[in-house]
Amino acid sequence: MHYKLFIPGPIEVSDKTYKAMTTPVFGHRSKDFVELYQSVQPGLQQLFQTKDPVFISTSSAWGVMEGAVRNLVHKKVLNVCSGAFSDKWYDVSKRCGKQAEALQYEWGEPVRPEDIRERLKTGEFDVVTLIHNETSTGTMNPLAGIMAVLREFPDVISVVDTVSSFTAVPIPKDALGIDVVLTGSQKALAMPPGMALFSVSERALKRAESMPDRGYYFDFLEFLKNHEKGMTPSTPVIPLIFGLRSKLEDIFAEGLEQRFARHEKLNGMVHSWIDRHGLETLPPRQFASKSLSCVRNLHDWDIGKLNKLLRESHNCVIDGGYGKLKGKTFRISNMGDETEATIGGLLEALDRVIEKL
Ligand SMILES: *Cc1c(COP(=O)(O)O)cnc(C)c1O
Secondary structure (H helix, E strand, O other), X not given: OOOEEOOOOOOOOOHHHHHHOOOOOOOOOOHHHHHHHHHHHHHHHHHHOOOOOEEEEOOOHHHHHHHHHHHHOOOOEEEEEOOHHHHHHHHHHHHOOOOEEEEEOOOOOOOOHHHHHHHHOOOOOOEEEEEOEEOOOOEEOOHHHHHHHHOOOOOOEEEEEOOOOEOOEOOOHHHHOOOEEEEEOOOOOOOOOXXXXXXXXXXXXXXXXXXXXXXXXXXXXXXXXXXXXXXOOOOOOHHHHHHHHXXXXXXXXXXXXXXXXXXXXXXXXXXXXXXXXXXEEOOOHHHEOOOEEEEEOOOOOOHHHHHHHHHHHHOEEOEOOOHHHEOOEEEXXXXXXXXXXXHHHHHHHHHHHHHOO
16 A cells, blocks of 8 residues: 655655666666666766766665775774764774764754864874765755865865755765765655665775775775776666666756755745744754754654554655654655645645644
């Protein structure tokens, strides 16, 4: 039974994308595959705003997040932590056997660029990991300001997770000087889970060359070597690449600027609803995400019951809060293909359901 997902990932997938994914597969070393792989490259480079190659990984985003640590950290990584996903990245760095330090913020608190400068000044670090849009707290960190600081430290490689912000807001990789930008398929891109996309700068690839324990599956140099032939290191999730080709058509048919403006508008509709109900976003409003809203549950609504009612009477669900924020917050996604009609419909449904709590 299908019910519509307004949770911040996985999100709703269009019939067009699902249909594209049923295209019969071919061999991943065939000319047909090379054509498919190369056909998505220009669009991907445009979305990443980069001249560097964009690699396709058959994994969720975590594969590339772990891979970045293994490919790039020689000395020590500074993991900027302010929510479930960024905190976990610190844990993953240590599990990979790396020297790591957490620059820790409260959940919902935005990252301050000057704190990163203070830590990097010690000269201890050669990699920084950052989550642009912390999905667990609905906080969008000030990427331009953070990258301005990182550009002061040319020996430090920057790795930026854009899983829930990619194509919702502009993320100009080359202009900001980001070394690695990564995203996953099932959030801002509105595709099913199972694929990650990432782009790596030349100097980050150079760093990888000197790293002894890159492993195989996420070895950036294997990705590069195969990319040059229009291929991936191992058998990729070909149906999702068909889905991606279809999604790129949709994105460019709408226009990137229009897509950003649509997200801004829909996010504004959710914010007006929040204000109307005397609620607040978890982060200060100025740092609230443009692709989802993490709302403080100030009226102590029973979110489990709310979601049950939403699902039974309106055939959709929102999210009841992540990890330690469960019950204390709830989250509403406006990522992907949502429209004024669908977000408007959700907010009306919420109004009706709240009456019955
Ligand atoms: C969901 C999410 C991830 C992890 O994605 P997986 O698909 O579970 O690997 C990482 N970072 C952010 C910001 C996310 O929202």
